[in-house]
Amino acid sequence: MWVRQVNILCVAVLMPCVLIGCSNTFQEPGRYYDRSKGFSIKFPDGWEKIKSPMIGVIIRFGDPESTAEIGVQIQKISPQKTVALADLITYVESTFQGRNVEIIDRGETVIDDTDAYWFFIRSGAEKGTTYYIIKEDRIYAVMCLVMANDFSDDLEYTMREAAKSFRFE
Numbered sequence: 001m002w003v004r005q006v007n008i009l010c011v012a013v014l015m016p017c018v019l020i021g022c023s024n025t026f027q028e029p030g031r032y033y034d035r036s037k038g039f040s041i042k043f044p045d046g047w048e049k050i051k052s053p054m055i056g057v058i059i060r061f062g063d064p065e066s067t068a069e070i071g072v073q074i075q076k077i078s079p080q081k082t083v084a085l086a087d088l089i090t091y092v093e094s095t096f097q098g099r100n101v102e103i104i105d106r107g108e109t110v111i112d113d114t115d116a117y118w119f120f121i122r123s124g125a126e127k128g129t130t131y132y133i134i135k136e137d138r139i140y141a142v143m144c145l146v147m148a149n150d151f152s153d154d155l156e157y158t159m160r161e162a163a164k165s166f167r168f169e
Contacts, residue, residue: 028040028042030042030043030045031165032059032061033169034058034059034072034169035169037058037074037138038135038136038138038168038169039072039074039140039166039167039168039169040166040167040169041059041072041142041162041165041166041167042162042165043061043070043162044061044063044070044158044161044162046063046064047061047062047063047064047070048061048062048064049061050062050069052071054071054073056073056074056075057071057072057073057143058071058072058073058074059071059072060072063155065150067146067147067150068144068145068146068147068150068155068159069144069145069146070142070143070144070145070159070162070163071142071143072140072141072142072143072166073140073141073143074138074139074140074141075138075139075141076137076138077134077137077138077139079137083134083139084134085115085116085117085132085134088117088132088134088139089117089132092119092132096119096121099123100123101121101122101123102121102122102123103119103120103121104120104121104122104127105119105120106118106119106120109131109164111131111133111142111163111164111166112133112166112167112168114133114134114135114168115133116131116132116133117131117132118130118131118132118163122148125147125148125149126145126146126147126148127145127146127147127148127151128143128144128145128146128159129143129144129156129159129160129163130142130143130144131163131166133166135168140166142162142163142166144159144160144162144163146159
């Protein structure tokens, strides 16, 4: 009888601990999470969060020299609309042309098992790469910008790795 009461007590005490532990989601160190917006991304070590004046930009990080930044912008798609990646790319290209943005290179890739498209651009004194991904009712843009004079292969690699670290949560 006493052993049974001890077992019931152990189950009563341990079960909530196990359930609480299961409800917490593992977070990878150094990764930024925004589960309400459905994504996570790993920004480069040493980069710091900065304010964003742009509408729709959820998070922005800048390098220690304040010459480069990486941000995530999200646009919600109306439930009445369906947006294909090819249509989005056509729209982005026309927007770039209207704003005097030079497309240096472009291509397709896959980010978190989802088709994505990227543009390498130059706009005034800046160069950058933007990755576009559509998932369910949202368009995600991972934007990487750097002052053109400070652009380097190492910085391009850093930006590409940050974009490839993007995950849907």
